[in-house]
Amino acid sequence: MPSVPAIETSQLRKVFGDNAAVKSLTLQIQQGEAFGFLGPNGAGKTTSIKMLVGLITPTSGRASLLGAPLGDRITRARIGFLPEHFRFQDWLTAREFLTLHGQLFGMERRHLTVRIDELLERVGLNGFRDRPLSIFSKGMLQRIGLAQALLNQPALVFLDEPTSGLDPVGRILVRDIIRELREQGTCVFLNSHLLSEIEVTCDRVAFISHGELIRVLELASLNNGRITAAVRVEGLSPETVSGLSTWGEDIRWEGNHLILTVQNESALPEINRYLVTHGASVYEISPKHISLEELFVETVGKEGGL
């Protein structure tokens, strides 16, 4: 039933003592969508995820996952979760750990064995399959935690800061996995304060600050698909520069870089040909992606989560 939203919440609220960690969360996320949940530390991201996966009970409001009300036990067989503070049963080996969690998912042993081998390979821990988790580094634990979250080939997966313990290679791995999941039709709910991570993996992003949802936007719609490019170039005549208006607008110099905004990426090779045939020396043309960072600071404010 692709028509049923993967996540639907209505005025979800959680109060701890006299502190409202999440004030009123209303969201609708479709199946197959990669959704970024962005906010400074202490904004209520983890509390929101914990309410959705059933670790904490909302003070008020309603929510459903894959069409079933929050806390439905059977639906949890189709949901994966990687918590923020990934601490696991470190007296188990990697394979035993995944076997335990696969069994808790209710998976059949034969299918599970195959799936475990597949996932250990995917997260790059094949060489550590029979080593205890107690010797694992922070990054390795995060990788095995991710494998754990994907064991059941979930329709919906919650990743709470999935790259916090990872080095750059590990981060790229996680990004690739998120992309694969999306292609397979899995809905990914990604909590992060790393903007670049969300920028390259998500379809939509929500900004949350002080427990309130401030803004939800589609990343593709930023700048209406337009791209700002920086061109490092020498030997340009003023006529050649004004000739660039065929492809772009807002043409200006920033140091030795010529900045211009084009309608889409395919304009870039054409600009390159144009410049070369007009005798200019082109050293570099780099498209600048939308600056989520600027948007974040603008939306959340400079004080962040303080």
Next chain:
Amino acid sequence: MSAIFILARMTFVQAIRRRIVLTGLLLGICFLVIFSIGFHMINTGSITSLVAGEDIGIQHIINTEKSNGLFLAGLYAVAFLGIAMAALLGADTLAGEINSGTIQVIVTKPIRRSEVVFGKWLGFAGLLGPYLLLLAGGTTLSILLQSGYVAPHLFVGLALIYLESLLVMTISMLCSSRFSALATGGVVFGLYGLAFIGGWIEQIGAVLNSQTAVQVGILTSLIIPSESLWRRAAYEMQSPLSGLLGISPFGATSVPSLLMVAYAVVYLLVALGLTVYVFQKRDL
């Protein structure tokens, strides 16, 4: 495979891997060695020579009473070791896993939180049983080999001691579902101390014919019935003579009724139910 069984096995494996079983075994073996040496020295020592040449019947009675007294003293220590193990296992389990966060990837699986509690309970019950059997069996065997004596109603007594450790483990798990491991340890040993003192007040009260003291003892048994289970066990296993005289320091003078045993069972079930309830309600 049922989630309860998966988690019980996990709990069991955890205790083995974390060397809890090994530590328990070493401690148990130490205890058995010391107990056996002590029994040997008393059995062959001066008391026997005191009655040398006396009537063979009297010698037999003295031998029986001595063996029974030492057996009960030994089992008192066994019951204590069992309680300590039960309290420690129960104290760390839920509190420790909530604190470290390992519980988060367990309870978000398609299982009930009650299954987590029952699975852990069953795993610990499976550990405590063989542990007590090893210690009590070793004590019994040591005495049997050295003096040929076996206490009466051995299995009833052991079952009651097992029930006592299960009760303490369940109370420990209940506290652990709400408080930290350290606070749980404090509460459980505090309760044990209360039961211990209450038990002795009742005993001494019975010897001195003080009805008030006996009632105070019964009241503490209602608050925590662990010690009364031990005293029922001791009553079952004591020799007929010391039962008549009421003189054994580890035996039972004021005997807890079977009603108290039934109360302890109900107490355990209620504590287990409450553990499930508290754990289900708790934000993790």
